[in-house]
Amino acid sequence: MSFNSFGRVFRFSTWGESHGPAIGAVVDGCPPGLALSEADIQPWLDKRRPGTSRFTTQRQEPDQVRILSGVFEGRTTGTPISLMIENVDQRSKDYSEVALAYRPGHADYAYDAKYGFRDYRGGGRSSARETASRVAAGAVARLVIPNVRIRAYLIELGGDRIDPAAFDDAAIDENPFFCPDRAAAARWEAIVDDARKAGSSVGAVVECVAEGVPAGWGAPLYAKLDSELAAACMSINAVKGVEIGDGFAAARLTGESNADPMRPGNDGKPVFLANHAGGIAGGIATGQPVVVRIALKPTSSILTPVETIGRDGQAADIRTKGRHDPCVGIRAAPVLEAMVALVLADQKLLHRAQVG
Amino acid sequence: MSFNSFGRVFRFSTWGESHGPAIGAVVDGCPPGLALSEADIQPWLDKRRPGTSRFTTQRQEPDQVRILSGVFEGRTTGTPISLMIENVDQRSKDYSEVALAYRPGHADYAYDAKYGFRDYRGGGRSSARETASRVAAGAVARLVIPNVRIRAYLIELGGDRIDPAAFDDAAIDENPFFCPDRAAAARWEAIVDDARKAGSSVGAVVECVAEGVPAGWGAPLYAKLDSELAAACMSINAVKGVEIGDGFAAARLTGESNADPMRPGNDGKPVFLANHAGGIAGGIATGQPVVVRIALKPTSSILTPVETIGRDGQAADIRTKGRHDPCVGIRAAPVLEAMVALVLADQKLLHRAQVG
Amino acid sequence: MSFNSFGRVFRFSTWGESHGPAIGAVVDGCPPGLALSEADIQPWLDKRRPGTSRFTTQRQEPDQVRILSGVFEGRTTGTPISLMIENVDQRSKDYSEVALAYRPGHADYAYDAKYGFRDYRGGGRSSARETASRVAAGAVARLVIPNVRIRAYLIELGGDRIDPAAFDDAAIDENPFFCPDRAAAARWEAIVDDARKAGSSVGAVVECVAEGVPAGWGAPLYAKLDSELAAACMSINAVKGVEIGDGFAAARLTGESNADPMRPGNDGKPVFLANHAGGIAGGIATGQPVVVRIALKPTSSILTPVETIGRDGQAADIRTKGRHDPCVGIRAAPVLEAMVALVLADQKLLHRAQVG
């Protein structure tokens, strides 16, 4: 309910700026007794960590997480879990240009309009660096929903879509793009290299599938599972669109072709013959895989000068030097997984609260 | 924080089922002293009301709203505003088929999976009838943001898009589709007639523009204006996708082409040379028009039999007789406007809380 | 999180004014499948109802509750339960004096200072009439915690305390004061009669005991069971003090005398040898009876003229004519029970959310 917290009964709050001493998250409402150590969190942070390939920003951050509270003798106690990640590579840089003029596409102007001033170093609070806190919190959320498998991957980069027929889950971790289509991954190397060399940037579409979500999670009407997912996704930096299941394509289907027929299954649960709905009906999980898709705009930091205005209203041109991701969509994959995990953990506990 | 409430400081809660005695909303946190009577609410309800053309459900509901509290001598008192709409046309109907088997695409199976049983009469709580409560609450929200003009219209129906060059704001209220393109509106008559006659249904894309939102509204990071809008939109029945600004198309642009350059304006505020961002950066309004777009699936109620299962797990076929909208997207336009108004009213008050 | 809602996962919101057409409550988050009809709610309302003896206000209100949603075929569906009570006896009365001058002790001046104006008819939203909505919601809460027995009674009226040795649970329902001490009840008749005849009023202390609350309910640190109870109690009209267990008397004990020693019980649970703590330690229930006590000031409506000021700031005298409770503490007993039930139902579900 506050500005920097998310969730209802399994909640997390994040804090910290790009160039402050540290960033962090406080996870509240976690069930007690779950085995948790830094080793459960670090691998997820490593997936999001910058500087692991030439396709992401070259900022060097080890992103070592510390658990400061909420764990005793290796298990969660049910009290708040404080996670902290120190900022290491706050390269001394001249921010005078960014301090004085607004970078179009960034939050610079909006923050000034709201707060009267801003921490302009590396984007301050609006930096995608904050998403490391989400990934750390998401690692805790995963422990709450051990039977749910969450997997995010890029299906489009710079306008180039994968071939669904070439989808190979095993490929996702083999390339720096979380791309399930090996041929596409190869093409994307050139796309990102070109964008980087040109000082340009490209967008991406990331899909996330959560398998093992039991029918019944979710809560009509304003805590609908899809509504919560939409809020969670749209809060990720650079996201401009969210789809559940067929998304916008569903608007072009007829009722017959959009139906997800059911047949009796062997275990008493229905077998669905299609999943246009993306696993959610009426805001509640149907037991099918939950499918979410997000669109990320191209990084706003580019070397091409863009017309803008300065803090005192004068005309100016600005080009964003420094270290940037040529495609923020790449590192968004682990962030999306984290947000989906956080929503599902919360919904599991909400469901348990009401229905037992 | 509860399941059927929305908003943080300007909040509303809705209650009621399709075939119960009434539905309603309680609006809380409304500023005092605003002139409010039923006459301020009724016109918006009338826009959403069923049965006004042959293109929507033939259920006859006058949707007369009553204000039961929170208004004294014609002005809001600052205390909860209780709005009630009686259900009139609960046609006596045989619901035994729906009671026994799940309609694919509807919430039937999911509700049963969650709650163990469900009110199957007309969809119960999951019925789009609930959106009348939102429209009533939204009418109150509009009074909180008198300088914001909110306008929603269909840009696609049954896969047929409008011609942006033919956009005419005046056309929107002249046809039963809230369609700003007169030629498209003419084509859509046939599309919806055909769907209705075939017992089929079609989807739609609805766009909403809010003009006059001042730069600064919104609240990073988990109460971002776009995040709140996404949650609000995705909570509307049948919505499967949400876009802000260019949405998914932004993912196919380069950083240069996606930039919204700024020039000094005459009033001290910047003039933006483009609005790919849809008026929001870093979760905060930039002062440009806020642009939201939603995709609605085709109505799941169709006459074609669909394979399904019954409550006791047996195979069945079901076709949905009765009165239905062949395109739920049409009546979603006033609902979308209401939800955008509700989000913006809340964000205005939140902004005022923090920044004064 | 909103102003007129209470609870976290089992929530209720109330609306309505003393002299509007109706008052009501919306209960959200209720578990599905509970048997519920008006007959489950009415008896509790009848206990709080005015005009049942000469010791309460003579306003005649049948307080008939209607369930407008959330129940299907006699069982809760898990969706919002809308409860409405019509105001019947809004006696046509001249409110011009109250409209023009502030009654000391009432919310008149504070409401005007906050909102700029107020509904002055019978106190508007600040009227104790609102507590009928709580009692109705509390009746639903009781169904969520069927194994908890909640019992409130007056232990002091007009400064006259009961004799603890004379405590008889059976006596509580035998007199109009919810007094467990028959001799005290007899004395109180005279006290209240005298106050009523003198146009004066008296205060009261009400105690509530909840038996059957299992050890573990409650949630540190800011959703502590005692913290939630304190908020719930202090929100009741005219309450000026709240105690848990020994309350203020505990401040005068030594650590040894305040200890609640434990011995092994036969059922694996401890037997406590005392209950100074009132069943709560560290914000969590210990399994002992939960004991809450509230102090209610004397009704502010008195016939003796009191110095005050008018709306335009001028000096005035005011005496409150009309129908009033000479002791608001009497009818507070069923309200306190309701609030305790509402807190406990919420805490039960919260506990289940986190711990399973």
Added chain:
Amino acid sequence: MSFNSFGRVFRFSTWGESHGPAIGAVVDGCPPGLALSEADIQPWLDKRRPGTSRFTTQRQEPDQVRILSGVFEGRTTGTPISLMIENVDQRSKDYSEVALAYRPGHADYAYDAKYGFRDYRGGGRSSARETASRVAAGAVARLVIPNVRIRAYLIELGGDRIDPAAFDDAAIDENPFFCPDRAAAARWEAIVDDARKAGSSVGAVVECVAEGVPAGWGAPLYAKLDSELAAACMSINAVKGVEIGDGFAAARLTGESNADPMRPGNDGKPVFLANHAGGIAGGIATGQPVVVRIALKPTSSILTPVETIGRDGQAADIRTKGRHDPCVGIRAAPVLEAMVALVLADQKLLHRAQVG
């Protein structure tokens, strides 16, 4: 809305255990542009800090606070303010006895009943050490309400009350008891010394007055100012009772004697001739000083053996060795001030949200 957060628009969340590496608070919703550095917080922490006199625990904690986020160039940015205090004096101690048996009056048994196990080192999360986080957050809250003067002091210790006639505001900071009555302070030295030497403990009553709260802050009905204060106070360790204004004494007054008559003031505001109400009517501030009073039980840690049970249910005796406050009420004074400041800051912003 979560378990370890407090507030609605000005919110804080705390984390950390007595014997973990650190404790902390995240303050969210703070207005931007306020001058803030560690130097604004440290003095308040120093007042609460242990080991400053022989009358408090001898644990040595410098309680040095670090601001990790939310401040840029010396001013608050409007983003979350992360405050961290390292635990320094986690004396290596044998906790085996506490691990195995429950200390009556402590949260030991309740935590185990809830969570299945607990961090038994120094009370873990239930330790009063957590209140340092509140004091740090409260120091930020004070900056939001610069015109409000908040002052807490003990009026009773070990059953010995101050003489109201001897009240001297200047005395409060001259003695280790925050006692406004110099003669009482002298007596209390002996009372606490005796308790400490005997391995016993005593309770206390602390009063807090907030001057300068404008009429209108507060929000009926479930965010009433007194209701929020009651929740805030009751969440403080060892508190068993809360009063507003005359509190329980009001229950023994008549309506005439409890009235707070008003006369016209020179500045257009009323002059109140009494303040039985403690500055709050109908949940809204009247402009008079807000008066809150809390009762704290004697410290449960005593050297006298108390009957208890062990983790596996067996009978045991336990005496609490180690460093403890013989009267937790003493250090509660700065904590109470902090909680009152946090409530008032939140209410100021809430009021501004709704009323502007």
